Amino acid sequence: MRLLLLLIFATIFSSTHAQEFLFFGSQQTGSIYKVDLSNNNIKAIDSGVVHIRRFSVDTLNKKIYWAAGSQNKIVRSDYSGANKQDVLLNASDINNLKVDPINGKIYYSIIGNSSIRVCSLNGLNSQILISPVNNVQGIAVDASRNAIYWTEYNNGDIKKARLDGSNVTTIFNSNDIIFDLDINPLNGLLYFTNRTGDLIQSIDTTGGNLQTIISAGARLGTVKVSAQSNQLFWVTNGTNRSQVSMSDLTGNNIQTIIDTTTFVISGMDISEAPTLVGVSNVNYAYETSLFPVPFSEELFVTFKDPIDKNVIVSLFDISGREVFSQKKNIHNQTQLERGDLMSGIYLIRIIDEETKEVIMAKKVMVK
Secondary structure, three states: HHHHHOOEEEOOOOOOOOEEEEEEEEOOOOOOEEOOOOEEEEEEOOOOOOOEEEEEOOOOOOEEEEEEHHHHHHEEEEEOOOOEEEEEEEOOOEEEEEEEOOHHHHEEOOOOOOOEEEEOOOOOOOOOOOOOOOEEEEEEHHHHHHHEEEOOOOOEEEEEEEEOOOOOOEEEEOOOOOOEEEEEEEOOOEEEEOOOEOOOOEEEEEOOEEEEEEOOEEEEEEEEEEOOEEEEEEEEEEOOOOOEEEEEEOOOOOOOEEOOOOEEEEEEEEEOOOOOOOOOOOOOOEEEEEEOOOOOOEEEEOOOOOEEEEEEEEOOOOOOOEEEEEEEEEEEEEEEEOOOOOEEEEEEEEEEEOOOOOOEEEEEEEO
């Protein structure tokens, strides 16, 4: 920790954070750092990491994923840095990635490759999702709108498609260099970094209502939005300085979280639970039905065909907070008791305990 304090000056700030941690990395030091946003404590959780590019946090499973660029792989670990695993190998030069924990997917792109690819959280079933694309530098996923968004660095485009790769549409085009982006599912706005003007700007999901939020005055990198605390986080890399800063969603109340003159920050993400407002039901390999809907006392989940699996059944409230989790063995039906659940909309998710594959995820209402 003494060495880390010599490298990094962290400005203490006071704020209420829905997110717990901020993660960032450095190619120069080969380290991954975790910032506790409740007290601004900084800790190196891994070292000797080669060519860190981008991070994506899986809050539901308390994992961080990162693209290990020239090592041609995606790696994950616990928030503490423990239980490090190579998830996807032999994937050429991975440039960026985005984890979708609700649907159990990783979306990623490769330098020099004209496609966005998708695989499971364990790296299985890797396949091309969208092609052609042009130098993808930012990927955002919104399960609530069944949509994936991305930036194309060479042509100034922001595009979107459904999560199955269909209905590709250009929603925004400019003559500027557009780098990273993120989405706030609550207000329906995309926030992106414009490297031509050193700006953070926003548009709605149709590409309209362009607004400039931040004029950074330095080369912008990753941008992340906290939907639950209404805050923006972004990286700037100058000639002799690298910073992580934050503001509210209007660009006011700017504060510096990390300020270092010894290395360049590469990749950053925050551990905020995904927001489940309006989550669309997704079709999986197993056909299921829920009864009764809405339910007041008991809910029955029935599979059309027997699955005979050990599973984990979880319920998430509208903010993405896990309110119930239980291991079960399912033949073709399972039953859930309401217990002390409040009335409202929830997401029920069933995953295979062994493979962690998502078997079913559907909205359900408790009355």
